[in-house]
Amino acid sequence: MTETSLFQQEYVRIREQQLIETPQWAETFRQEAMNRFLTKGLPTTKDEEWRFTNITPLLRHPFRLPGYDSVSDSEVKGLVDQAVLNDQYDLHVFVNGWYSERWSRSAEVDSAPVFVSLAESIRGKNDSVGQRLIDRATDQESAFVSLNSAFLGDGACIQIPENTKLSRPIHLVFVSTADEPIASYPRNLISVGRNSEASIIETHVGSVDRDYFSNSVTDVVLGESAELQHHKLQQEQTNALHVATMRVHQRANSSFQSHYFALGGSLSRNEIECVLNGEEIECTLNGLYMPSGKQLMDCRTKIDHAQPNCRSYELYKGILDDQAKGVFNGKIYVHPHAQKTNAMQSNQAILLSDDAIIDTKPQLEIYADDVRCTHGATVGELDEESLYYLRSRGIPRELARKILIFAFANDVVQGLSEPAVRKRLESLLLSDHGLPVL
Amino acid sequence: MLEVKNLHARSEETEILRGIDLNIAAGEVHAIMGPNGSGKSTLAHVLAGREDYEVTEGKVLYCGKDLLDMEIEERAAEGVFMAYQYPVEIPGVSNKYFLKAAINSIRKHHEQPLISTAKFLQLLKEKLEWLEMDKGMMERSVNEGFSGGEKKRNEILQMAMLEPKLAVLDETDSGLDIDALKIVADGVNRLRSPDRAILVVTHYQRLLNYIVPDRVHVLAGGKIVRSGDRTLALELEQNGYAFLGAAAASAV
Structure with a gap:
């Protein structure tokens, strides 16, 4: 069957x-x-x-x-x-x-x-x-x-x-x-x-x-x-x-x-x-995906700029550990008469393990000529400079690493306008990484 | 407190420090001056433990212990603090969280109980006032969006909170206007004490008008080529580093 x-x-x-x-x-x-x-x-x-x-x-x-x-x-x-x-x-x-x-x-x-x-x-x-x-x-x-x-x-x-x-x-x-x-x-x-x-x-x-x-x-x-x-x-x-x-x-x-x-x-x-x-529309799509173990997290977005003078902002961040897999697909479609479109897209991922995988695919289709569209995808590891800075203040390497992972994720959380959501996510992120909640 | 003996260090293939000898006793303030590229910042980073530099010769004793044998965090926990020339921005973690994590890490190292929130906040409030910093800055991410001057103040704030035994200030005056310079210098002076040593690394003598050193050393070509009292700094101010031409060349 x-x-x-x-x-x-x-x-x-x-x-x-x-x-x-x-x-x-x-x-x-x-x-x-x-x-x-x-x-x-x-x-x-x-x-x-x-x-x-x-x-x-x-x-x-x-x-x-x-x-x-x-x-x-x-x-x-x-x-x-x-x-x-x-x-x-x-x-x-x-x-x-x-x-x-x-x-x-x-x-x-x-x-x-x-x-x-x-x-x-x-x-x-x-x-x-x-x-x-x-x-x-x-x-x-x-x-x-x-x-x-x-x-x-x-x-x-x-x-x-x-x-x-x-x-x-x-x-x-x-x-x-x-x-x-x-x-x-x-x-x-x-x-x-x-x-x-x-x-x-x-x-x-x-x-x-x-x-x-x-x-x-x-x-x-x-x-x-x-x-x-x-x-x-x-x-x-x-x-x-x-x-x-x-x-x-x-x-x-x-x-x-x-x-x-x-x-x-x-x-x-x-x-x-x-x-x-319609004109003068704003659309913001932010996301955070944190798969570990064998989890798979697939995030897909599509923004259809059908009219002129609209703005879209997109930031997705991923933290992938163990054998986890992440997928990000971001489509932006700008119609021929959607002039003065401003579209920004960014996907940033950190791989914490050699076995973690991220497939990231920005897909921009732009049919108007007077537009500003940017996209970027980065896949990296923790910043050595930041790690050194934390350690030089007495924070042991492992804890410093955890703080930096938290910081990377929390960057998406900090801007949330609902305090209760922000607080919940902050403490989830901290406890997930075994960090003390301040 | 700090004894540097014949210290040689290099970054990749370039030898930067070529035999530094330096002794700083508790309670003293020393200044290291020198032209760009003389190795001033390298010395500061080697003391803090930056892994980009390889020590090829010599040793450093800190409170009688081999400093070079210690991990970066261990040095900090044992009381070595470096104020960065270019403090790092860390989006996503607040200054407050960072400071508390640092204090508690150091306390853990010494097997002391964690700091209470009340005590931490009281301490923070007091030091913020010293440096005329707004407490709202503590809720913001570490150094993110801070002006050059704010970053430098934040370094001194961290120093005041962590109460190190040996503080190394790496070009703390660069990028500061005169008012900010006075505030920062005042913050440093409050930390002068008989059981603390301070090493001020600077290109200009301007800062030394406010943080008056007991000894001044001139670094050139990776070596200390002259040492003297504070009048040496004034002399450099008047004559520049030009006189070093011969001395620096002979140091190589």
Whole structure:
């Protein structure tokens, strides 16, 4: 039995059991997505986009879509406690892909809630949500996006009306815990209205030593002059497979910032695609990936400069140890009339072991002539000059090395605007490297 | 405290130090002056333990121990401090973290308990005031985005925090305007004590108006060609290093 057909079998099983009760449009949406998935099949290393990331063999055993129940409260509590950043943040928890009101909390507001679970939206026959999903579906989407749509069930719907500044961040926590290998397919829809501002944090955690597969899709629309800060802390367990796709559509004068931190999982693949469809748009994509052991972390970004006078800034840093592997692919596409585009991209990696591998590939396609586009990729070791400086202040070589690794990573963390996220990452980075937390 | 005997050192194929003899007792301030390329900075780095230089001959005793046999961090932990001519920028680690890690490493070396946060902050506040530095700078990355003068002050701040026994200041005056020079010199003077030795390496005598040395040595061609009291520095100021022409040549 092929890996692809294992997913088809699971699809048939849940339809028969009617695990997901839904209106007709959703049934059709799922079936069409399943058809697209079967046509494409799972990617192999012969696919250019998957040359360095051999995921399909890892999907050789069935991953079941779990129901709402049958999870241990104490286990979930432990994971939620681990993920929580700040008591003041609105917290929305998904357990094995399903929204859990029990673990979630949000401060009462006078106006309509900006968060609704996707399952709730579907049950409530929210046609605009359905329409948005249907409009987004295309034959060009990746197999994993089709798979996510085929198992459409739950996720976060965040709709921020015009002229609204959220007073506190929204924290989405995705927890995976089950006794058998499970799959979850969160589907998040985020829209930030004209002149509005929001900050959203995503955390992915799971139970130790469990096999699971998380395949999320997040679709974002930023209205004119809207601002969104997105932080993602991928802290999956060591056996987990994590595949995530984020698709961002920006209108004029909007600003989008993504900060991605890959800290866990046996294999993780994070794709971010931004379409800059308006003038004076700013798009910042920063990331940090730190694989060790035999972990593989694949980070891919695509910035589509569709209109003139936009700016994109991209900095990804990698620290690779043991036999770990990292992949960075950064595409920048500048359309013929997207003049005065300013695009900067940089990927810097440090290899701490002779067996660690990094595949880095900037891909710039520029069809306009009056643009400023720069890219750079460096792969190196720790700076000897800095090592000498630290040691000459009494810091032993090993500790000095650890401090420099921390410093290299922390460079991406320091600029974060959410203090709680910054603090959490700083202490994670310090304790990961056996350094004292100041 | 420091006894340098017939010290020869080279970098790759070039011999830079060609037989240095120098004795500094506790409580003394010595100055090493000399033209560019005379080996001043090399001497400072050899004392600090930089691995780019190979000592080919001679020895260095520090508090009776063989300094050249010690690792870089061990020298620092034992009380040797060098203020860099070009301090290194380390993005991503704050000055505060760096200083605390250094203090605690040195304490560990001496099997002393780690410093408490309160004590550390109190000490830091006091030294920052000496050097007229803003405490906000301590939250910033080590030397990152600091002006030349700020970097030099930061070196002296580290010195004040680590309280070394032997401090080597490598061209600490370069890139400082007169006000910053006074502040830095004042910081150094506060650290003068009967059980501490200071070696000031400088091209100009300007700094020595503020940090008055007990002895002045002139380095040329990798050797000390003249030694004297502070009047030697003034003489150099007036006449330049030209007189060295013959002496430097004979040193080779």
